Amino acid sequence: MKLILASLLFLFAAEGQLADPDQEARAQDLMREIRCVACENEPISNSGSDIAADMRERVRTMIADGASDDEVRDWFSERYGEFVLFRPSSKGFDGLLLWGLPFILLVGGAALILAVRSRKASDANAIKPVPPEDV
């Protein structure tokens, strides 16, 4: 709880934005994906803590030096662990499960419904459509 309160103090240092608007937009997108390590559940874009300001500064510096988005993410996860990325990795079994399961459920569910329907459905011509007069 204290951490939340501390973060609300808004200890923002005045920050220089990148001159190139495309680079600045990329930096801001990344800041929304990187977790502030001193706060409870906030990206560094929102956090007022000093460390978040340092982390924002690092993102901008790396982008200005020509780093790709993945290079920035890797740099942070190497130093602070994967915990720091709000976009979890899709590598390994865990990652595939996390990213794949929603789509597997969707496709599997749809296939199941269609399979059961086609097995059950009697003569399509025998079904009389009933228009919905109400909901």
Next chain:
Amino acid sequence: MIEAGHFAAILALVFSAVQAFTGLRGNRGQSGLFAQLAFAAMVFAFFTLLWAFARSDFSVQLVAANSHTLKPFVYKLAGTWGNHEGSMALWCVVGLGFGAAGAWLLKSDRPVFEARALGVQGILSLSSLLYLLLASSPFTRLDPAPLQGQGLNPLLQDPALAIHPPMLYLGYVGYSFVFALAAAGLIEKRVDRQWAKTARPWALAAFVPLSLGIALGSYWAYYELGWGGWWFWDPVENASLMPWLIGAALMHSIIVTEKRGSFAAWTSLLAVLAFCFSLLGAFLVRSGVLTSVHAFAVDPLRGSFLLGGLLVLGGSALLLFALRAPKLKGGPDWLATSREGALMGNNLILTVATATVLLGTLFPLIAEAAGQTISVGEPYFNLTFTPIMALALLALPVVQAWAWGKADLSSLWKWAGGFAGLVALFWLAGIGPFDIPLMAGIGLALGVWLIVGAGQEMWRRAKSLGRLPKMPLRVWGMTLAHAGLGLFVIGAVLQTSGRTQTTLALEAGESANIAGWTVTLEDVRSIEGPNWYADRAHLIATKPGTKAELNPQKRYYPAARMPTTETAIHKTGTADLYVALGDGRRAAGGPTRWTFEVFVNPLIDFIYVGVILIGLGGALAMFDRRGSGKVS
């Protein structure tokens, strides 16, 4: 006084036990009577708490810990539920209220079914009262009484947050009665068209306040936290989204059961799950198993109590379901391309979306148990939840005209052409000043698609202007809710891809430019309120033809030793200019520079207006007179 309240709560517990016993034995009259007696006793108990808060009676431990004499009167009252114990008391009031309302309003020709529903509701009331009295009693005295209270979390001293919990609880606990109706239907082996007709208004009665409660919480987070956003995929937010999604699925599947008698087992499963997800939400929020920006009253012991309750209640309901579901009858045959098929698709997508939220919320916990710490946040949900839901939105206008049994597919190509044209239009136009990329163009097209689709369906049904007022309330409800969904999508897409965020550092007299606005800091002054003091900045923002004054504050509440941000928002009709005041820093010998977070949030009100329309649509459907009585 508070002892009388404590006694009344124990009395409510006894009455609920009698309600449960007589109800399960099939005595409709007695069970209903005791449901109403239990509610009356609980209202009195809650009133004694309100009274203690109103009079700042610090001999009551809860008041001493959460109130303060300097607090404005409204927030003294709202403080009753601004803490764990008081909010559980509110939970009990609402739960017993639904029992009493059921005793009063249920009028079918199935007294035994009604008695069983009241009996199951009695068990749920009993469980919540046991939890209140044994694990989180608000009725404890403090001796000696302190002269002053410790205050209420200042973040909670806010009108939206004063009514946010009661709204949310009407939704969460409203699903307890839907759960009871489903359990009774399963016990009686009669989840049929008449059952659906009886249960449907109750499912809506929970869905409407839950929608509004979530929107209120989101709006509060928007203007109070100073982060400029409206949804953070925070575990606590996810906890409220899951029952909402299941509730939305239930609202659609129950139509099939009412109109055709199909999906009976699936509908009763959703009715059970909606309340299970409400309990899961309570567990996630109150146990502290997940880190969250607004977890309050975190306590592991209470967590195990809640988890135990969830497992016992949910487990027995699912067991009942497994035993009885195969015995339920189905409706007439249907093809995959039919109204039944379309609503099954809606349900598939909504339940997969719920599973995605559940997975993303619990995955960090599971990984932690395996020795890894990972985070799952906004980027994950944007890439999984959003496209899955988008499928439902894309299909909605096309399939909502489909007939039961078998749909006429001859006009499908017109719809495909219409949507492709819409996307192309948005892409080519680049949406004027906002310069929108392709994905956002698709999103905006989806929003417009939904609104036009809702209107088109209404027109197809009414066929002429003169018949519009005569359309059933349910059809109006559907139209408003689907159009509201469209507005919501437009607002959400623009918020995600069209907003600008800038951090400014200004000294008095200095100006800066942001998104067409020139923002000038006039001065920063110290001001004082009843139980706070603050720095208040005075800014003037100008744009050719417009001028706005903004006064963001940074407040400090000494009683709680805690700062809050009071953002300043100027609405232009098409966007919010949003300013949050940060800290002042003085360079050696120089003037103080103040930092500001400045956002331009285009059409953010569409998000809230959209959800209000969804709630209004649900309310209209609930009050349709055809919703009561017997099936035709």
